Amino acid sequence: MAKIAANSGPSLRDRIEEAIVSGHFQPGDRLEEVTLAEQYGVSRTPVREALRQLQEAGLIEIRPRRGAAVSVVTPTHLIHMFEVMGGLEGIAGRLAARRLDEKSKQEILEIHEACRIAVKDGSDAYYYENERFHMAIYRASANPFLEEQARALHRRLKPYRRIQLRSLNRIEHSFAEHERIVKALLSGDSQEAEQALWDHVTIQADRFHDFLAGLERSAKG
Amino acid sequence: MAKIAANSGPSLRDRIEEAIVSGHFQPGDRLEEVTLAEQYGVSRTPVREALRQLQEAGLIEIRPRRGAAVSVVTPTHLIHMFEVMGGLEGIAGRLAARRLDEKSKQEILEIHEACRIAVKDGSDAYYYENERFHMAIYRASANPFLEEQARALHRRLKPYRRIQLRSLNRIEHSFAEHERIVKALLSGDSQEAEQALWDHVTIQADRFHDFLAGLERSAKG
């Protein structure tokens, strides 16, 4: 756990969250107030406040008198989270198909083309464009509350999405699913858009499951 | 703002949340740390921690150096929240229809019968049984993460649900919608269960909209 530079700008809560989703703090790591306070160059009070917020967001768990630790996410728990993500994206798609205005339409098409190019550039480029694609759909739902909820969960699932994008042919398949989504949105078919997004997201949970199973096999063999 | 008895048990965060959703603190009310600390018989530190958590949950807004205030929920914002609620309940229904085990099935049927009886007893009894009905569906989804998210939002929408239950014939209509939901769940029709729950929940947003329009008309007339 290297020292992290102290400064102003993003809130302490955001900075610790970033350290968690980026993997700097691993699941199960204990987060001691004094240690964090030293690392970020502040006192315990703001650290405590940040930890309470992260607890509310579900990223860490605080047990009375026993301190905070990064939430351990089991594969089962992860599948549950991807189901909710799929549900939220599904609603976003349902609403977006009905409410798509010219601006959002252009934005989604533009990002979709960027995705097409990124497919050839490999994992990192596609990862970035894929993120923009999903954010654009949230926005197109014309429901800021939904957008906020979706973004929060999306962010929390970030590390796991990155892993599954590396699996075989996943990028090509992902892009094909995007095409189905775009088609549904443009034609205003809300039912199809919802289903396409649900499938697109929950398949990631399946892929992650496969990934873990593969890990276990190679560890044992 | 009457003094609230201090004791141990539910966390301060939960107690303040209860005071907000029950209407003890109204939207727009400023929440001063020292005042709350006195009311609950603690110091500012735990109050601050609770406020940070409630901010994360969206119930209050904290602006730097300007303190905390109960979030003001506009009708538009409320509709957005009901849409997300409808989406979450829809997913719960979709999953529940597929995964319904004997225990959940019996529980839902039992509560549904209690609802049938409560229809005649009026608003308060039905309000209570209705809540149990929805919780049972969350549980039947066999997705604890979804259950948690749904419960949190359900709780936040509590006050507005109560209002709309008072509108004309709403209870009878609500119960008819429940029957459609139960039927879909029992027949394992996940698509229909999802749609039924979406309709059931989002119609509440419409009713609330009508309610507000009526208020404005009578205020002007």
Next chain:
DNA sequence: TGTCAATATCTTGCATACATGAAAACTCAT
């Protein structure tokens, strides 16, 4: 040598004091 218990250390939970910035009140000039 292994297990259990007593003690020591360490970390959290809460309270309080001080610093800082914003809103309100007040003064003065026009």
Next chain:
DNA sequence: ATGAGTTTTCATGTATGCAAGATATTGACA
């Protein structure tokens, strides 16, 4: 009387001290 500038007040943001509980360590005994 009104508006701008200044001052004052007050709430928030942060740091630190103290108490209580949990974990780790050490030692005794079987």
